[in-house]
Amino acid sequence: MSLNTGAEIIRTENVTKRFGELVAVDHVNYVLRENEVAGIVGSNGAGKTTFFNLITGYYPPDEGTIFYRGEEITRVPAEKRVEMGMMRTFQLTSTFDNLTVIDNLILSFFRAHRSASLFPLFLTTRRRYRGEEKIVKTLETFELQNEADRQVKHLSLGEKRRLEIAMAILAEPKVLLLDEPLAGLAESEIKEVLEVLSKRIGKQTLLIVEHKISKVEDFLERLTVMHDGRVIADGKCEECLRAPEVRRSYWQIETPADGTDG
Ligand SMILES: Nc1ncnc2c1ncn2[C@@H]1O[C@H](COP(=O)(O)OP(=O)(O)OP(=O)(O)O)[C@@H](O)[C@H]1O
Ligand SMILES: [Mg+2]
Structure with missing residues (x-):
């Protein structure tokens, strides 16, 4: 796989967030590299926004460690992270x-x-x-x-x-995090937003959360699929979309028991 090998911007190790009994983010290991155009997708309640909130310091994780450009920031407050170059649209x-x-x-x-x-x-x-x-x-x-x-x-x-x-x-910002920037937009508006964003490719590290893969699959270089708080696939879009666990959990397509997708 010829994925980006630039400097690490964000790294999470075993990051976990619970709300009572519910494990919203479950031991997530994730790396975002400089100038990557990456996306996180997953069904409702998969934990995407919670994961964003952990990265941006909206609340601390119950377990795990977060690094920003090599420096541990697990307990650094959100405002400080903004100063450090982490920007989130909301x-x-x-x-x-x-x-x-x-x-x-x-x-x-x-x-x-x-x-x-x-x-x-x-x-x-x-x-x-x-x-x-x-x-x-x-x-x-x-x-x-x-x-x-x-x-x-x-x-x-x-x-x-x-x-x-x-x-x-x-x-x-060193890294721009967009939580569902396409929500509520018409097809033509989605196209326009992605067009202006694509002018930033190669100049801006971008992490986008999106509910529907179809809206962003042509735009993203790399995809991470979350389900029930866990990362179930991470890599090039096509590969993620073919992964048996993604087919089962995200698409709800039954995969043959031997793992081939006939
Ligand atoms: N502040 C909170 N208190 C309690 N439960 C929460 C809180 N925030 C999120 N949750 C729960 O954690 C789980 C993950 O939610 P999250 O909002 O991260 O999902 P999501 O992937 O962003 O979903 P969506 O596609 O609907 O935006 C859900 O079950 C949600 O109900
Ligand atoms: Mg969300």
């Missing part, structure tokens, strides 16, 4: 719906590149940032040039999703 879905697209981007740029009480500063200096190269480029990459001066509340869901991802990318 934390930034806080688009300001009464502001324009470009002002949302400028605000994100401020958040990423300046510290102290930014909002008053943003209000007085935002005009100056309209021409900022990174912002102009981001508008182009995410095909939002024509929407720059529209208020976010008037965007379609697909445009808004693209803006959310654009805002996350402006912070220049």
